[in-house]
Amino acid sequence: MPNAVPREISTRELQSMLGVSRHVVAGLVAAGFVTPSRGPRRQYRFTFQDVVLLRTALRLRAASIPPRKVAQALSRLRAELPDELPLSGIRVSAVGNDVAVRTGPAQWDAITGQMLLDFEVAEIKGDVVFLDTAPAPQDLAQQAQEWYDLGEQLRESDLDGAERAYRKAIVLSPQPFYAAYMDLGALLCEREGRCADALDVFDKALTHFPEDAALHFNRAIAYEDLGRLDAAEDSYRRCLAIEPSYADAHHNLAILLENRGDKQGLVRHFNAYRRLTT
DSSP: OOOOOOOOEEHHHHHHHHTOOHHHHHHHHHTTSOOOEEOTTSOEEEOHHHHHHHHHHHHHHHTTOOHHHHHHHHHHHHHHOOSSOOTTOEEEEEETTEEEEEETTEEEETTTOOEEOTTOEEEETTEEEEOOSSOOHHHHHHHHHHHHHHHHHHTTTOHHHHHHHHHHHHHHOSSOOHHHHHHHHHHHHHSTTOHHHHHHHHHHHHHHOTTOHHHHHHHHHHHHHTTOHHHHHHHHHHHHHHOTTOHHHHHHHHHHHHHTTOHHHHHHHHHHHHHHHO
């Protein structure tokens, strides 16, 4: 199977991902941190590597890392980065005046390239730093939030990337990540032929949040799209048992019952919908 062509990212998309102005992006390019390609109208076109490098440059500058070291670190990081988002993730941090990169279980000095072994005691600028294989729960929670935020940013422009980011957030989070489950399921249900995958996500979420009405509602939508009408009706009813004022559930259930020939159920739930929305 041929390798997929890496997706190009516009300046506007990059600004949204990094939360910076066009002027800042132009300054980072002028400083030589990345060398984007040009589109047919001479507009910048960035890659996944460029996004990681520029985000890293901004964070290292904010951590007061000397510009020379930022440039050296990015040069080596550029050579190591894959074209696509790595499953293990990439994390870059400032340690004193130096830069450490973690990819999965491995950690290395971003300038020298020397591997830093887990539980090794590394002397950096006179400071002793312990490198532990097990990140603290608060660090994992932060990483999970960052992946979730990336999923939100990619949702309008890169559905595959958004899906990967949401799944990474779920895996990393030390606690069940409700929003990631919900948004991943909704994203999958909106894509053609992916409602069965969405149903799997909602089922897993419900093992953690069994009394959440919105999850039962979205699960019912997935069942309907799959043609499993008995299960859809049960899920709508479960949603309403938990939250009787869930107007959209009354509306959808009314339509479902009408299509199934239940006129009495149609009237009952449509009237409930009207009472709740007027």
